[in-house]
Amino acid sequence: MDTTGLLLSAVGTVAGVVSAYFAYVAVRHQLARHRRRAAPRTPLPAPSPANGAARYDVFVSYGREDTDWVHSFAERLGEKGLNVAYDEVVSRPGGIRVHTVEAAIREAAHGVLVFSPASMSSGWVRQEYAALMQSSIESGRLFIPVVVGDVQLPEFAATRYCADFRRVGDGxxxxxxxxxxxDEIARAVRSR
Incomplete structure (x- = not known):
């Protein structure tokens, strides 16, 4: 083999080693980026106390102006055998509202949000909606939109079948x- 061939062979070998090294570095870099992006999220706490069963069958979120309607609605769900939680049921004198509501949402098997003009303009309800929807998406809990007023459902809520009470009285x-x-709501909650 002449000198030129030997030189070209050496350059080719060095070029191959250098390109293999850069490919290795690029792959390591991509894997590291993927691991950082795919870092596991902190899972939601279990929906129940130590015994494995949810404390409440359903948590109901609503706007203040709908309190009377919700009291009657929750009572009817209770008559169907469901253990219903909402802010007034779980609050205790001296308790901190945000912690009490968070615990009730966490300890409920499923969530209902009463959509009305009042609830759509409530900051509290928006926070509860976010928690209920996130829980539904991540944990598979049932999320039931209950529509009682002339409102347009937010995008995620609109992906669920709603219980429409707009043209329905109080029974x-x-x-x-x-x-x-x-009955439809109670059956859906019990079947999950």
Missing amino acids: AGDDGVYEQRV
């Missing part, structure tokens, strides 16, 4: 439609 003189809707 008195509505041909049983109110009770039918409450």
Whole structure:
């Protein structure tokens, strides 16, 4: 082999080693970036106390102006055998509202949000919506939008079938439609 061939062979070998090294560095860099992006999220705490069962069947979020409607609605769900939580049920004198509501959402198997003009303008309800929706997406908990007013559902809520109470009264003189809707919700919660 002449000197030129030997020189070209050496240059080719060095070029191959250098390109292999840079490919190795690029792959390591990509893997490190992927690991940083795919770092596991802190999972939500379990939906229940130590015994493995949820403390509440459902947590109900709503706007203040809908309190009377929600009291009646929660009572009807209770009559269907569900253990219903909402802020007034779980609050205690001297308790811190945000911690109490967070615990109730965490300890509920599923979530209901009453969508009305009042709830759509409430900062508290927006926070509860975020927690309920995140829990539904990450943990598979049921999220049921209950519509009682003329509102447009947020995008994520609109992906769920809603219980529409807009043209339904409070159960008195509505041909049983109110009770039918409450029954549908209770069956959905019990079946999960």
